[in-house]
Amino acid sequence: MAIDPRNYDLAELRGAGSSEPVARESRVADDETTDETEETTTPTRGSATAALHESIVRDLAVMEQGSADLTRPYLSTLPASLTAEGLVLEWLEFLVLQAGTESVADALAFYERVGWLGNDAAETLERYLWGISEPRANEGNDLDPDDHRVSLHYVARLTALSRD
Known part of the structure; x- marks a missing residue:
């Protein structure tokens, strides 16, 4: 419709x-x-950030409660589905726009070190990353804590897909 x-x-x-x-x-x-x-006010970026934060907290809580056997790495391999592939591209594009390809590569290595990603998932994500060319990328910027929370949110969503 x-x-x-x-x-x-x-x-x-x-x-x-x-x-x-x-x-x-x-x-x-x-x-x-x-x-x-x-009274009608324009939604502020702060309210959008708060809504995103609530969504992330909710998804992470579901990830933690939904599985007693949740161990690190949370995402050892990427699930093989079109939904998962779409999430991966959406996630990587978001990160690239925030800080550029080099910073995202560093972040993926960090996520592997802290146990969010397994070696296989990290290598696959890196292959996807180098295929993304984004002229609007904020090259020189660093990812901030909110960006990493968004990343953990995507990890949780992909982990949930891999369990289905």
Whole structure:
């Protein structure tokens, strides 16, 4: 089912671009119209980060609770599925955009050292990595703790796929 732009509330769309309250016209019982002021604020990057953090915590908790035999490395080999391949490419592209290919290669080696990845998974990820060419990469940047949390989130998701 396609999304029809004619079904959008224009006042809501206008308000999405500002942090000012939006006046919306609403109908009351006698077909009279009144103006109501509705607080609409633009979602901030902080709220997106908080939502991502909640998602990561939830997925990691599921990974830890779902398996009493969870040992390191968490992800010894990559699961063989199209879903897993899509997750791998999404993850690596995210990391490359954040800090460039060299920093991601260093991060993968670190993830192997701390036991998030097994040797086979790390080698396979590195082969994928060198196939990614991203001109928008922030080469010179370092990955920060939030980026590593996102990586652990992907490891957890791939680990869950390998158990199915």
